[in-house]
Amino acid sequence: MSQTNTSHTAFPSIAFIGGGNMASAIMGGLLRQGVPASKIIVVEPFEGARQALQNNLGIAALPVASEALRRAGLVVWAVKPQSFKEAAAPVADFTREALHLSVAAGITTDSVAGWTGTRRIVRAMPNTPALVGKGMTGLYARPEVDAQGKALIEAVIASTGELSWVEKEEQLDAVTALSGSGPAYVFLFLEAMTQAGVDMGLSAEQSYKLAVATFQGGAELAARSTESAEVLRQRVTSKGGTTYAAITHMQQQKLPEHFIEAMRKAEARAKELAAEFGK
Numbered sequence: 200m201s202q203t204n205t206s207h208t209a210f211p212s213i214a215f216i217g218g219g220n221m222a223s224a225i226m227g228g229l230l231r232q233g234v235p236a237s238k239i240i241v242v243e244p245f246e247g248a249r250q251a252l253q254n255n256l257g258i259a260a261l262p263v264a265s266e267a268l269r270r271a272g273l274v275v276w277a278v279k280p281q282s283f284k285e286a287a288a289p290v291a292d293f294t295r296e297a298l299h300l301s302v303a304a305g306i307t308t309d310s311v312a313g314w315t316g317t318r319r320i321v322r323a324m325p326n327t328p329a330l331v332g333k334g335m336t337g338l339y340a341r342p343e344v345d346a347q348g349k350a351l352i353e354a355v356i357a358s359t360g361e362l363s364w365v366e367k368e369e370q371l372d373a374v375t376a377l378s379g380s381g382p383a384y385v386f387l388f389l390e391a392m393t394q395a396g397v398d399m400g401l402s403a404e405q406s407y408k409l410a411v412a413t414f415q416g417g418a419e420l421a422a423r424s425t426e427s428a429e430v431l432r433q434r435v436t437s438k439g440g441t442t443y444a445a446i447t448h449m450q451q452q453k454l455p456e457h458f459i460e461a462m463r464k465a466e467a468r469a470k471e472l473a474a475e476f477g478k
């Protein structure tokens with residue numbers, strides 16, 4: 200991963216198309232980094248979302264595309280894959296000279312190029328921990344994006360956490376299945392672990408606290424350790440002990456295999472989204 204030299208003073212005006220969850224996470228990161236709210240323009244048709252942007256982030260949003268978009272040097276597409284084509288039609292004429300960054304799952308840069316009339320496109324797959332500066336984003340740049348463009352994208356995304364470039368665009372579907380959707384898997388495990396704690400006599404509050412701290416601690420240990428996850432797991436698993444009982448049951452139930460299968464469903468869905476909504 201290369202480092203960027205782009206400071207926030209060098210940021211162009213940035214237009215967000217769609218002002219929902221993911222756009223807010225990226226805007227929050229930019230503001231934390233010192234980018235002034237006046238450098239950010241948002242197009243967001245839903246009044247509730249526009250109010251939330253104003254109240255929570257101090258960013259004013261337009262209900263529809265307008266000439267104001269012409270001043271954007273970077274356009275961030277943060278609409279659902281299902282709405283992308285429709286959202287692009289009124290925006291494209293104002294933004295042909297800009298660099299484009301799409302976070303939409305599945306939608307290929309060929310589709311985005313067709314809708315926006317430019318090939319200067321980076322496709323990204325962020326995740327919601329971006330809201331607290333702990334995001335992980337996979338990135339793919341078309342060959343038409345130069346080093347300066349990539350540095351700008353890195354500076355924007357670095358404000359939300361870590362990033363990793365992929366060489367082939369289709370690898371972003373794997374990133375989507377892994378780190379894009381991944382926070383939901385973590386939350387599902389948190390729900391199940393909390394429920395189990397409650398069933399065994401702990402309060403819901405205490406059980407949740409233990410579960411969250413266990414994920415944080417486990418992830419931090421893995422991040423700092425030179426050992427593999429398998430070795431770290433074996434260190435917890437005393438022969439004939441409690442962890443052994445739990446892990447053996449999970450393996451007998453083929454939990455790892457089911458988990459891998461589930462992630463392949465997410466990857467397949469990314470490809471379906473491209474086929475259904477990329478035309």
Ligand SMILES: NC(=O)C1=CN([C@@H]2O[C@H](COP(=O)(O)OP(=O)(O)OC[C@H]3O[C@@H](n4cnc5c(N)ncnc54)[C@H](OP(=O)(O)O)[C@@H]3O)[C@@H](O)[C@H]2O)C=CC1
Pocket residue numbers: 216217218219220221222242243244245248277278279280282285286287302303304324325326327379380
């Ligand atoms: N949430 C996640 O964890 C992640 C999401 N993504 C991707 O980010 C994108 C956005 O997802 P997310 O932020 O969760 O979704 P949200 O629904 O929170 O945000 C999308 C926003 O776009 C608005 N919108 C709809 N149509 C238009 C339009 N024509 N012009 C401008 N804005 C429009 C929506 O308004 P309204 O509600 O009125 O329709 C909504 O506020 C998706 O493509 C998703 O694949 C990527 C990584 C992770």
Ligand SMILES: O=C(O)[C@@H]1CCC=N1
Pocket residue numbers: 304375379380
């Ligand atoms: O579920 C989705 O389609 C989006 C993309 C990754 C996370 N949320």
